Amino acid sequence: MMRAYTLPILLLLAACETTYTEADFKRTTVDTSECISGNCENGTGTRRYDNYAEYTGRWVDGKMVAGRYDIRWACQPEVKHPLTLDAQGNAVSGTMIRSCRNPMNGKIGRVNSFTGTFDKVYNPFTKEQINTYKSGKYIDGNGIVWEGEFDYIPVRQVHDMIGYGKTDLRYGSFVFIGAKIDEKLNEVVRGLYITEPVRPEQELRFIRARPDYLAKLRADFVDSRQQTANERAEEARSNREFFNTITAVAAGTVVLYGTARLADKANRNTMDTLTSMLKGQTQAGSPNAQLKTAPVKNAGASARTMTVAEYRRLHPASTTASGSATPTKQQSSITKTLQVATSTQSKNESLATDKATKEAERKRQNEERKAQQESAIASRKQEDENNKRNYLNAIKSQLQLRARHCPDGEGKHYVVGILPKIKPKVVSCIDVGYRVTCPGSSIGSSGTIRNFTGFSTDCYMGDTGEVHPTPSCKPAEAKVIVTSTSSCGG
Numbered sequence: 001m002m003r004a005y006t007l008p009i010l011l012l013l014a015a016c017e018t019t020y021t022e023a024d025f026k027r028t029t030v031d032t033s034e035c036i037s038g039n040c041e042n043g044t045g046t047r048r049y050d051n052y053a054e055y056t057g058r059w060v061d062g063k064m065v066a067g068r069y070d071i072r073w074a075c076q077p078e079v080k081h082p083l084t085l086d087a088q089g090n091a092v093s094g095t096m097i098r099s100c101r102n103p104m105n106g107k108i109g110r111v112n113s114f115t116g117t118f119d120k121v122y123n124p125f126t127k128e129q130i131n132t133y134k135s136g137k138y139i140d141g142n143g144i145v146w147e148g149e150f151d152y153i154p155v156r157q158v159h160d161m162i163g164y165g166k167t168d169l170r171y172g173s174f175v176f177i178g179a180k181i182d183e184k185l186n187e188v189v190r191g192l193y194i195t196e197p198v199r200p201e202q203e204l205r206f207i208r209a210r211p212d213y214l215a216k217l218r219a220d221f222v223d224s225r226q227q228t229a230n231e232r233a234e235e236a237r238s239n240r241e242f243f244n245t246i247t248a249v250a251a252g253t254v255v256l257y258g259t260a261r262l263a264d265k266a267n268r269n270t271m272d273t274l275t276s277m278l279k280g281q282t283q284a285g286s287p288n289a290q291l292k293t294a295p296v297k298n299a300g301a302s303a304r305t306m307t308v309a310e311y312r313r314l315h316p317a318s319t320t321a322s323g324s325a326t327p328t329k330q331q332s333s334i335t336k337t338l339q340v341a342t343s344t345q346s347k348n349e350s351l352a353t354d355k356a357t358k359e360a361e362r363k364r365q366n367e368e369r370k371a372q373q374e375s376a377i378a379s380r381k382q383e384d385e386n387n388k389r390n391y392l393n394a395i396k397s398q399l400q401l402r403a404r405h406c407p408d409g410e411g412k413h414y415v416v417g418i419l420p421k422i423k424p425k426v427v428s429c430i431d432v433g434y435r436v437t438c439p440g441s442s443i444g445s446s447g448t449i450r451n452f453t454g455f456s457t458d459c460y461m462g463d464t465g466e467v468h469p470t471p472s473c474k475p476a477e478a479k480v481i482v483t484s485t486s487s488c489g490g
Helices: 211-221 229-251 253-257 260-278 285-291 294-302 308-314 329-351 355-398
Strands: 034-038 042-048 054-060 067-073 076-085 091-100 111-123 128-139 145-154 157-161 165-169 172-182 187-194 401-404 414-417 430-437 444-452 479-487
Touching: 067 091, 111 145, 128 172, 145 260, 172 308, 187 211, 187 308, 355 479, 401 430, 401 479, 414 430, 414 444
Parallel strands: none
Antiparallel strands: 034 042, 042 054, 054 067, 067 076, 076 091, 091 111, 111 128, 128 145, 145 172, 157 165, 172 187, 401 414, 430 444, 430 479
């Protein structure tokens, strides 16, 4: 179904002196999405868009409404990501793929995603509300998890658009406070990070936030004011001191607040204080006076890296708390007192217990638990193998392949096909073996398509297995059979 829109008349009356914003170009002239199942006008259905993303949920007059939608992205066709929207179509909570490259030649591009809660930030340069990240986890293309609090600072970028003149584009820097979790290095580092100005859907690359860079970001955002040289120098000094303090707090939250739970709660407050300062809504003097203490100054220097296991023990639910509860010195003192009292009580109880009996019982329970775990693992392994074998056999019997030419393929034959939708999807990555023969010939060409996604028969969007040697018959005459299906690399 095609739905037409009318562009604003002011765009047709562009003058050289007019400055536009990218929001003026937000609507496309034609909606080329298609309803692939269900009722996408007034009911529940699935609509596919130009980027091959599929949205499943409730539709009213052909539009999305407040509620939950399940989204399937082209580079992760086997996964449905939940996303809850408000009445204006803004994300509230769930998972959103930020950067998703389409599969080419059986290879999956790097996927960058965010899971958590979302917020709205006003961009004064493009004059629109931006839906952005608030609290949760961002996974970058290298598999590093950024778990904590996020905010977005709009940055002005003006480009000359042919036919329209100067236009403010959507650019901004993401600010992050929390934990950088690197599974490969088995390392977790807390701190304050920031990105260079990025466009929507561009991959985020966080770097350590330096006080001088934060000061520049603030200066770029806030309009210049009439100040004397002494006033500008004093404000610059105060800003540097403020940003030095903020970076120390972000790096040493656990040291400063005593427990991981209090530290996570403080991260949101620190983030709100920082972004308020960056946007010129507050001055450095007031918050700086509150944070200018010896423990704060030493917090960043006292911070250390920890292993992923250590971090998970401190954060068993793997959730990020949000709020404005910042512990005071008195709260920190109470926390430490309770920790000492609890430790003393535990020692007294241990001394009063029969150690020999306790150790024997612990050993028996461990042995019993180990035997149960080994038995359960063996049963699950056998069940998984059976499910895997049955799934691959079903794919082999139902998968239909064919040969075709591709543009600029120099007349070569390529094997393509659509992967049958068999549920549950037991194997996520499949290698498909094939054999191509021509009518009346017993000599054929065999090969294997690695990491077969079966998403499309298009030469650029789908899987294409080059047939070698090239058969003598036309692609339409060639017979293609599936000789094997196996898990990738198996």
